[in-house]
Amino acid sequence: MSTATARRLRKPLVSALxxxxxxxxxxxxxxxxxxxxxxxxxxxxxxxxxxxAENTTTEPILQALADDTCSAEEEAAPLEINSIPxxxxxxxxxxxxxxxxxxxxFSAGGNPAEGAKLWEAGYLVDFDKxxxxxxxxxxxxxxxxxxxxxxxxxxFNFLPYxxxxxxxxxxxxxFEENGWAVPETWDDLLTVAGEAKAAGLxxxxxxxxxxxxxxxxxxxxxxxxxxPDAMQAVADGDAKLTDPEYVAAxxxxxxLGAAGYFGDNVASLDYDAASNEFLTGKAAMIxxxxxxxxxxxSDANQIGADNVGFMPFPAVDGGAGSIDEYPSNVGLPxxxxxxxxxxxxxxxxxxxxxxxxxxxxxxxQGQITGFVADDTSIELxxxxxxxxxxIDTSTDSxxxxxxxxxxxxxxxSSTNAALLVTGQMTPEEFMTAVQTALDEx
Amino acid sequence: MKSVLGDRKAITLLLTxxxxxxTLIILVPVAWSFGLTFFSGSALEGFxxxxxxxxxxxxxxxxxxxxxxxxxxxxxxxxxxxxxxGYGLALLYNFVxxxxxxxxxxxxFFPVVLPTVAIALLYQKLFQSAPVDGLVNELLVNVGLSSVxxxxxxxxxxxxxxIMDVWRSVGFYGVLVFSGLLxxxxxxxxxxxxxxxxxxxxxRHIILPMSLPILFASFIFSINGxxxxxxxxxxxxxxxxxxxxxxxxxxxxxxxFQFSDYGYGSTIALLLTVMCLVVTLVIFRSSRRDLSV
Numbered sequence: 001m002s003t004a005t006a007r008r009l010r011k012p013l014v015s016a017l018x019x020x021x022x023x024x025x026x027x028x029x030x031x032x033x034x035x036x037x038x039x040x041x042x043x044x045x046x047x048x049x050x051x052x053a054e055n056t057t058t059e060p061i062l063q064a065l066a067d068d069t070c071s072a073e074e075e076a077a078p079l080e081i082n083s084i085p086x087x088x089x090x091x092x093x094x095x096x097x098x099x100x101x102x103x104x105x106f107s108a109g110g111n112p113a114e115g116a117k118l119w120e121a122g123y124l125v126d127f128d129k130x131x132x133x134x135x136x137x138x139x140x141x142x143x144x145x146x147x148x149x150x151x152x153x154x155x156f157n158f159l160p161y162x163x164x165x166x167x168x169x170x171x172x173x174x175f176e177e178n179g180w181a182v183p184e185t186w187d188d189l190l191t192v193a194g195e196a197k198a199a200g201l202x203x204x205x206x207x208x209x210x211x212x213x214x215x216x217x218x219x220x221x222x223x224x225x226x227x228p229d230a231m232q233a234v235a236d237g238d239a240k241l242t243d244p245e246y247v248a249a250x251x252x253x254x255x256l257g258a259a260g261y262f263g264d265n266v267a268s269l270d271y272d273a274a275s276n277e278f279l280t281g282k283a284a285m286i287x288x289x290x291x292x293x294x295x296x297x298s299d300a301n302q303i304g305a306d307n308v309g310f311m312p313f314p315a316v317d318g319g320a321g322s323i324d325e326y327p328s329n330v331g332l333p334x335x336x337x338x339x340x341x342x343x344x345x346x347x348x349x350x351x352x353x354x355x356x357x358x359x360x361x362x363x364x365q366g367q368i369t370g371f372v373a374d375d376t377s378i379e380l381x382x383x384x385x386x387x388x389x390x391i392d393t394s395t396d397s398x399x400x401x402x403x404x405x406x407x408x409x410x411x412x413s414s415t416n417a418a419l420l421v422t423g424q425m426t427p428e429e430f431m432t433a434v435q436t437a438l439d440e441x
Numbered sequence: 442m443k444s445v446l447g448d449r450k451a452i453t454l455l456l457t458x459x460x461x462x463x464t465l466i467i468l469v470p471v472a473w474s475f476g477l478t479f480f481s482g483s484a485l486e487g488f489x490x491x492x493x494x495x496x497x498x499x500x501x502x503x504x505x506x507x508x509x510x511x512x513x514x515x516x517x518x519x520x521x522x523x524x525x526x527g528y529g530l531a532l533l534y535n536f537v538x539x540x541x542x543x544x545x546x547x548x549x550f551f552p553v554v555l556p557t558v559a560i561a562l563l564y565q566k567l568f569q570s571a572p573v574d575g576l577v578n579e580l581l582v583n584v585g586l587s588s589v590x591x592x593x594x595x596x597x598x599x600x601x602x603x604i605m606d607v608w609r610s611v612g613f614y615g616v617l618v619f620s621g622l623l624x625x626x627x628x629x630x631x632x633x634x635x636x637x638x639x640x641x642x643x644x645r646h647i648i649l650p651m652s653l654p655i656l657f658a659s660f661i662f663s664i665n666g667x668x669x670x671x672x673x674x675x676x677x678x679x680x681x682x683x684x685x686x687x688x689x690x691x692x693x694x695x696x697x698f699q700f701s702d703y704g705y706g707s708t709i710a711l712l713l714t715v716m717c718l719v720v721t722l723v724i725f726r727s728s729r730r731d732l733s734v
Contacts, residue, residue, distance in 0.1 A: 014451075087679075091698040098484040114701070121485050208593070265571035267593030267682055273572040408700040416683040424594060425683065 043345040047077040048103035050093075052086035052332055054271070055107065057294045058161050061362050062354070069361070070353040077346035086332065090114045090407065097123050102337040104347045109151070109158055110332045113406045116153035118335075124157040125336040133343050136355040143391070144370025147330055151403060160370020161358070162331030164289035165391055166216065166400075167312045169296070171303055174201065174284050182309070184323065186224070186252075186316045193261045196284040202263035204256065205283035206421075207274040209267070211414030212402065214253065214421055216287055219401035220313040220327065221249040227320035228398045234438070235404035241431040241438070250420060250427035257421025267418035279303060287313070290368055290387045291331060297366040297381050305381050310390070321398075326390065328397040330370060409437035471714075478708045483701035495708040504684060505709060508692040512716075515602070515688060516667040522607045524659045527614025528652075532644070534615065535622045546619070550612035557609070561676030564605045568592060595685025598678050602686060606673055614659055621655025622648070661724050668717055689713050 051058065059081055066074040082103075084092055089110055096102045097118060109115025118124055131137040144160035152158055168189075175182070175192075178199060183189040193203035206213040222230045226245055233239040239246070256262065263269075263283070275295055278286040281303045286292075297305050315323040341347045359371030363378045368388050380388060402410040413434050419425035425433075478495055482488040499505055530549065534542035552560065568591040569575030578588035591597045625648060633647050649656075671690040674680070680687040680695070687695075689709060697706025 087699075094483070094485050094698075094701065117485050117701075263571075264588075265590045265593060267590055268569070269571040277572065406700075408696075408702075411695070411699060412684075415680065418593065419683045422590075422593060422682075 042340075043342075044104050044340050044347060045077055046080050047073070047105065047346065047350050048080045048082065049334070050082050050084065050096075050103045050106040051334065052089045052107050052110065053083040054086045055083075055332060057291060057367055058334070061358060061365060061367070064361050064365070065354065065357055069357045070350065073346065073349045073353050076349065086110060089332075093118070097121070100339065102339065104340045104350075105334055105336055107332055107334045109335070111405070111407050111410050112151040112403055113410075115151070115158065115333075115335075119153045119155060119157045123338055125338050125341045126155060126157060127159065127336075128156045130336075130341070130343065130348075130351065131355060134348065134352045134355070136352055139355045139359065139372045141370050141372055143328075143394075143397070144330060147328055147397060147399075148333070148370075150399065151330070158330065158333035158335045159354075160330045161334055162291055163328070163368060163370035163391070164291050164331055165326040165328045165387065165394065165397070166220075166287065166289040167310055167326065168285050168287050169278065169292060170285045170309045170311060171278070171281060171283075172307050172309045173303065174281070175309070182311050183314050184311075186221070186314050189314045190256075192284070193256070194259070197259070197261055202277060202283040203261035203285060205269075205274045205277040205286040206262050206266060207269050207271045208262070208418030208421065209270045210274075211417035212400075213271075213274065213287060214262075214266075214417040215401040215413050216327070217253045217256070218249050219399075220287070221252050221316065222246060222401075223325060223327070223398045224313065224316040224321040224323075225249060225319035228325050228396060230321075231399060231401065231404060241435040242428070247427050247431050250430055254420050254423070254427050258423055262421055267422050276300075289327075289329065289331075290391075293366055293368070293384050293387065296383060305383055308383050310383060310386055322396075324394065325396045325398050326394050327400050328391075328394075329400060329403075405434075405438060406441065408440065409434050412437045474707045474710055477704055478711055479704070481702065481704040483703050485701065488704065491704065495705050498705060499708050499712065504687075504692060505689075505712070507684060508687050508689045509712075509716075511599075511686065512668060512670070512688045512690075514599075515670060516664055518603055519606050519667045519670075520660060520663040522603065523610050523614050523663050524618075524656065526607065526611045527659065528618050528656065530611065530615030531618035531622050532648075534619045536640075542619075546612075546616060550616055552609045553613045555609070557672045558676040560605060560609055561673055564601060564677060565592070568601050592678055593682060595681055595683070598681045598686045602674055602677060605677065606667075606670070609673075610663075614663070617659055617662075618652065618655055621652050621658075624655075625651045657724075657728060661721075664720055664724070665717070668720065669713070689716075 049062070062079060062081070066079045089107060093102070093106060093108045094114070096106075102123065108118060127140075128137070131140065140156075140160065141163065144163045145156050147163070148156055148158050148160060170182070174196075178195060180192050180195065181188075183192050196203040204217075206217075208214060219231060222245075225248075230239070230246075234241055234246075241247075257266070263277070269277075274286065275288070275292065277283045278288075279295060279301045295301060296308050301308070312323050312326060315321070336347065336351060341351070355371065359369055359373035360375040360378065362369045362371070363373040363375065363380065366381055366384050368384065368391060402413050405413065416425055416430055416433060420427065420430045477488070479490060479492060480488040481491045481495065534546055538545060567576050568578070570578050570588050570590045570593070574582065574588050577591070582588055589597060591601050629647060629651075630643065633643055638646070669690055670688050671694070674686060674688055675691055678686045680691055684692070690713065693706050693709040693713065696709060697703050
């Protein structure tokens with residue numbers, strides 16, 4: 001009798017214990033989410049910066065600031081830099097944003113449309129207000145601010161760690177050896193390219209794997225032949241990329257590929273390999289932006305920094321654009337998380353220190369940024385000085401091919417550029433594919 | 442013990458936590474994703490109800506049909522090569538090498554253990570054509586042919602992908618089918634040999650029919666894996682020049698996460714699910730016929 005009752009009491013007890021035990025074991029596997037990077041509202045104790053791995057120019061300067069001028073801020077909240085591949089950056093930032101896990105500073109806006117979305121959703125700091133509050137608003141150049149506003153939804157919500165103009169870098173020694181004058185028209189450029197190919201060089205070093213170095217040439221031609229508002233017209237719907245004038249631009253670039261001016265195997269050449277082709281003297285010219293100055297002034301440059309010249313994208317005969325309109329951009333900029341920012345916390349202190357000193361520190365390392373560099377004692381290498389002077393005196397700037405595209409059109413444009421120059425896609429097909437993606441919205 | 446495990450209530454109680462976790466982690470997201478197919482938008486911008494618009498778009502989107510065709514092409518070719526070559530290897534192990542097959546088996550199996558991304562990087566270098574020629578192009582140049590930009594066009598990139606994935610997995614299928622061949626009783630093979638069956642007749646009438654179950658299992662395994670290919674293609678070509686080597690999984694990933702269109706991405710995922718379901722049903726239907734015979 002007593003054993004039966006005891007057994008009856010024990011059975012539910014055993015089952016309940018078993019249930020609890022198994023439940024704990026199973027849930028233990030699911031737990032361990034950890035706390036998110038920046039936290040929100042509190043004073044972050046680490047100044048975390050999430051950037052794209054391809055950006056190698058911002059980190060050394062931030063590091064130099066942390067070691068020297070901003071050492072007090074470094075003590076309060078040490079700088080921590082994390083990198084992820086550029087192709088995954090927009091998706092990762094969106095994911096972090098919706099999970100309230102954005103770090104205090106992060107790179108974004110590789111695709112301006114995506115960057116503008118972050119601004120509209122309220123995740124970014126309004127630097128116009130913030131920098132005025134900190135008293136350092138005048139340390140950012142107006143040209144950079146206007147480019148940022150053009151790209152990112154009309155507000156100053158990204159920081160111009162880079163401010164670049166684009167054009168064609170050329171190997172001075174090769175030009176002198178062959179007696180070529182610096183071309184100022186498109187036809188002259190084609191002549192020089194043809195002679196470069198005949199001399200056994202690659203006329204233009206370009207990365208087909210990245211795609212955008214090739215589409216920059218297309219937009220360069222479009223701006224020169226149709227005027228500086230040509231791509232804005234496409235974005236507004238007043239013109240289509242499938243219009244004959246736009247397709248003609250793509251045709252010009254496809255012809256460059258057909259004539260072999262990009263060298264063999266341009267489709268699989270990646271960014272580093274293309275820059276190295278130029279910096280080791282195998283290519284006569286490379287279309288690139290002033291961010292290349294870092295590599296030009298470094299030891300990796302085998303042709304010598306004095307040997308590199310810079311020319312603007314040439315004019316097109318009878319075109320509506322002018323040779324003085326430089327394509328300019330702010331690279332892949334960085335911005336601050338509105339949730340972890342406050343004028344009086346560690347992040348605010350870092351922002352103030354960076355804004356005041358980044359321009360000069362970057363100039364010391366030969367980089368030109370959108371921050372004002374007022375230290376006149378810094379000597380620049382000749383090529384950097386040329387570019388700085390050009391930036392200071394340029395009257396109007398233009399954007400680039402994918403600047404105002406949505407993410408899908410931007411992706412289609414850069415992944416199909418290599419097919420355009422290797423003849424696997426006709427200019428009509430290329431422009432149609434991009435226009436279709438634009439129309440999808 | 443029996444009193445606890447034999448009792449239905451106890452079993453239910455023990456299963457509930459794991460079942461709950463399974464439902465939450467696997468079943469709920471599947472249902473959620475199905476629900477998303479009727480919406481459009483992303484986490485950042487919010488979702489709006491669009492009814493069947495995503496499905497209409499699915500049927501008219503040329504990229505989806507390209508991706509589907511690539512997935513089917515890839516699945517059939519790679520499965521065929523993997524299983525047939527694996528079968529050949531298994532026959533080699535069982536009938537030719539016998540005892541000494543252990544070393545060969547291990548070496549051929551080794552690539553299966555390597556990470557897919559590492560193998561993709563290896564093949565990128567092997568088939569490189571810019572800035573310098575990789576191993577394969579060097580060989581081609583040395584025999585007098587010209588170097589090929591393997592990853593620069595869709596068809597040649599497809600060849601590289603197939604070679605890479607077959608090389609990686611053939612060891613696994615070799616071992617899998619080998620274990621099936623071991624089950625064939627030696628007496629049957631001996632008696633067939635005594636009756637005068639040569640190797641080809643032996644293969645066709647004895648070995649092949651007896652190893653049909655394991656061959657079938659290999660096909661299922663292979664098709665299941667190849668339809669859902671993602672990491673090896675992504676690491677090798679990233680979708681290839683343009684979208685010529687983009688399988689359905691990669692296109693779905695791009696649409697949802699890079700183009701921020703979760704609704705349409707979920708629709709593509711639904712298409713993938715339906716495809717896998719159809720393949721599974723076809724296989725189960727034919728396997729039932731097979732067993733009943």
